[in-house]
Amino acid sequence: MEFLLSPDIAYVLIVGVAMLMLASIVVPGTGFAEIGLVVCLGLAGYAVYHIGINIWALIVAALSIVPFLFAVRMKNLRLALLGLSMVLLIGGSIFLFVDEKGWPTVNPLLAVIVSIISAGFIWIAVDRVLAIQGSRPSNDLQALIGKVGEARTEIKTDGSVQVGGELWSARSEKPISAGSPVRVIDREGFVIVVEKISK
Numbered sequence: 395m396e397f398l399l400s401p402d403i404a405y406v407l408i409v410g411v412a413m414l415m416l417a418s419i420v421v422p423g424t425g426f427a428e429i430g431l432v433v434c435l436g437l438a439g440y441a442v443y444h445i446g447i448n449i450w451a452l453i454v455a456a457l458s459i460v461p462f463l464f465a466v467r468m469k470n471l472r473l474a475l476l477g478l479s480m481v482l483l484i485g486g487s488i489f490l491f492v493d494e495k496g497w498p499t500v501n502p503l504l505a506v507i508v509s510i511i512s513a514g515f516i517w518i519a520v521d522r523v524l525a526i527q528g529s530r531p532s533n534d535l536q537a538l539i540g541k542v543g544e545a546r547t548e549i550k551t552d553g554s555v556q557v558g559g560e561l562w563s564a565r566s567e568k569p570i571s572a573g574s575p576v577r578v579i580d581r582e583g584f585v586i587v588v589e590k591i592s593k
Contacts, residue, residue: 398441401491405490410430412458412459412483416459416462447491448489451488451490455487458482480513483512487509487512538578539581542575543557543577544575545575555576562586563584565582
């Protein structure tokens with residue numbers, strides 16, 4: 395475990411903790427980010443316990459999550475908030491391990507590479523969250539209203555129709571024979587209400 399006592403390794407682990415924490419927020423429930431977070435947190439904790447850490451830099455890096463969360467919700471300030479999140483994370487993380495004079499002991503080239511990867515991850519993560527929030531559900535019954543389809547069975551109190559390339563449970567106020575063209579006029583839960591289209 396001696397390799398963990400290098401400031402460079404400890405730095406990568408701590409940034410990894412931050413990235414996995416953000417991944418857990420963006421893609422919750424998969425388990426991969428959460429397991430990785432626990433492992434990195436344990437290893438980083440071991441390194442920090444033995445090396446020591448600049449607590450102020452840790453606070454600054456931890457605060458990067460605040461503008462990140464606001465960036466997900468505030469479209470008009472997204473770029474500024476993401477920029478602030480990246481600056482806090484990068485600036486804080488570089489100064490986590492310092493010498494007696496207060497200069498970073500992390501390899502500058504490593505810090506630049508990790509910072510670029512971190513910034514890219516933050517940008518992609520927010521972009522993904524916003525894309526998901528803006529997309530319609532795949533089974534949006536409201537979007538079916540007004541669409542035309544075909545009765546696959548006789549329809550009255552129940553039946554099935556083919557609409558939008560999918561088979562749906564349906565009902566109608568008046569009997570409709572199988573093979574008739576129908577229009578969706580309403581929905582009741584996962585059942586669509588249809589009417590026969592007059593030829």
